[in-house]
Amino acid sequence: MAQLKVFALLVCVSLCAFNAVADEGKAAAxxxxxxxxxxxxxxxxxxxxxxxxxxxxxxxxxxxxxxxxxxxxxxxxxxxxxxxxxxxxxxxxxxxxxxxxxxxxxxxxxxxxxxxxxxxxxxxxxxxxxxxxxxxxxxxxxxxNSCSKQKNxxxxxxxxxxxxxxxxxxxxxxxxxxxxxxxxxxxxxxxxxxxxxxxxxxxxxxxxxxxxxxxxxxxxxxxxxxxxxDCISIGHGNADLVIARINCGPGHGISIGSLGKYAYEKDVKGLVIRDINITGTLNGVRIKTWEDSPVSTVVANITFQNITMKNVSNPIIIDQMYCPWKNCGTKAPSKVKLSDILFNGIRGTSATPVAVTLICSQGYPCKNVSLKNINLKYINGSDATAVCAHVNPSYSGTVLPKTCTAPITTVSSSTNEF
CATH class of the missing domain: 2.160.20.10 (Single-stranded right-handed beta-helix, Pectin lyase-like)
Incomplete structure (x- = not known):
């Protein structure tokens, strides 16, 4: 009798183990x-x-x-x-x-x-x-499409x-x-x-x-x-973005913005734009914010890296006086705060004499803008120039053009962009 009980127990254990394995197999299917x-x-x-x-x-x-x-x-x-x-x-x-x-x-x-x-x-x-x-x-x-002609x-x-x-x-x-x-x-x-x-x-x-x-x-x-x-336009409220290995052109380049137009807008943080070829565009890499922003927002931790420009009208541009229409009314400074912006390894040719334009907000000057290993030439082979306002950029490696002159009056040259 004892031997029969032991045998029955062994059979039960074997069947339970088999069923458990079968159930596990079903769960993993x-x-x-x-x-x-x-x-x-x-x-x-x-x-x-x-x-x-x-x-x-x-x-x-x-x-x-x-x-x-x-x-x-x-x-x-x-x-x-x-x-x-x-x-x-x-x-x-x-x-x-x-x-x-x-x-x-x-x-x-x-x-x-x-x-x-x-x-x-x-x-x-x-x-x-x-x-x-x-x-x-x-x-x-x-x-x-009337948006290229009028605000509303x-x-x-x-x-x-x-x-x-x-x-x-x-x-x-x-x-x-x-x-x-x-x-x-x-x-x-x-x-x-x-x-x-x-x-x-x-x-x-x-x-x-x-x-x-x-x-x-x-x-x-x-x-x-x-x-x-714009080949790629990055609006408000974005975070943790990577844009890489893009061929852009024709078009208006890769833009962060326009920002600062509406009261509901949120910050933009943590963008990497790298390994890009930009050819025959109006702009290269750009940050654009509206004048007289209704609220103060932040654009921070932005990297533009390893970018080739060919015959680009504005290869590097920060424009915090953005206004695509003839009359935008008030000229109050943009309230969008720009900080920790890196332009690294950008080379090629500019279709205009001004290859670098950094026009920041008079009310909120840009902070920690860095240019590293920049080599941009005017398309005719002569030296290009750089224009800056309300920013004190840092330089490392070879940076051409480097010296910032007095700012130009108007930066935006495109039709209405959102």
Whole structure:
């Protein structure tokens, strides 16, 4: 009897151990992958009929699913919009959109009730890739953009807008001819953009490549931007950004700002802009703040490093007298406080005699502005010059041009920029 009890105990222990291993294996199994093809939801893919309804049905089905989910956009030409893909998708860990086609925007401005053509909002784990194209068809509407002429204007729609997303990756995607910005990243956390191609004519108004605002932990890398405004514009409330390995031009360069226009604006801190090629642009690397800011904010810990300029009109520029219109009213100093700004390893040619312009606020002079290993020549081969106001920059390594002369009266030479 004792031997039977021992045998039964051993069998029980073995079975329990086996079940525990089996349960552990189940827990470690990968999440189920589910694929939704927009072709299964009634899209025409002829570039003429509006496919918005089919795309929304595919999105809703994917968002209601669980685990790893994929939406496929096959080769073809689709007409959309405006359209909003909204979350949250509570049971989805990763929502991948594999975009291989061409998506065209409606040219009927009467359809756009918000400032975006395609919007992704409130989603976690979004992935967009596949080599597809977003065509904003902006060439038919640029003539209606009044923002380049007047202060109070109605902005045209951004092509692709990300708002309040978390853990987003966008790679190997092309955007052409947006009505306004190519992409906007607003209120996002952990955003990664890489291997992007953003194209619009040099004459297209306000077609910023990527606009960043109120976002944290953002990296934009290995991207080609040829457009009519800033290649990348960094607005208020951003922190912990890395912009690296960008080819920029034509366009207006890479800008922090404009800042200090609105009372709700927040600080900008912790930016690294490095390994950049800038060619034939209006500006190179720039910080711009409005005169007479309604509130005092901070721009600090900014690094511009390893940047090549070719025929750039204003290679290095701080402009705290920013005003793109003929009459901005008051000339009170900007209240935006700039500190700990490093320009390091910037070389190439300037299309104008003044290669370095550092015009800081009379009310809040810039602090700890450093120039290290700068070598900028005027395009005709002669020495370039530098202009400074309300700043005492430090120099290290070889710095050309170095000597700051009396400030020029007006810095801004571009059309209205946001």
């Amino acid at each position: 990968p999440a189920k992958s589910t694929t939704f093809n927009v072709g299964s939801y009634g899209v025409k893919a002829d570039g003429k009929n509006d496919d918005s309804n089919g795309f929304l049905k595919a999105w809703e089905a994917a968002c209601k699913s669980s685990g790893k989910v994929k939406i496929q956009i096959p080769n073809g030409t689709y007409k959309l919009g405006p359209i909003v893909f909204s979350g949250p998708c509570p049971n989805v860990t990763t929502l991948s959109i594999v975009h291989k086609g061409i998506i065209k925007a409606s040219t009927n401005l009467g359809k756009y009730k918000t400032d975006a053509w395609i919007e992704f909002s409130g989603v976690t784990g979004l992935r967009i890739s596949g080599g597809g194209t977003f065509d904003g068809q902006g060439e038919s509407t640029w003539s209606q 204007c109605q902005a045209l729609p951004v092509s692709v807008k990300f708002i309040n997303t978390n853990d987003t990756v966008v790679k190997k995607i092309k955007s052409i001819n947006p009505k306004f910005f190519h992409m906007a990243v607003i209120g996002c956390q952990k955003f990664r953009g890489s291997s992007l191609t953003l194209e619009a004519p040099e004459t297209s108004p306000n077609t910023d490549g990527i606009h960043l605002e109120k976002s944290t932990d953002v990296k934009i890398t290995d991207t080609d931007i040829r457009t009519g405004d």
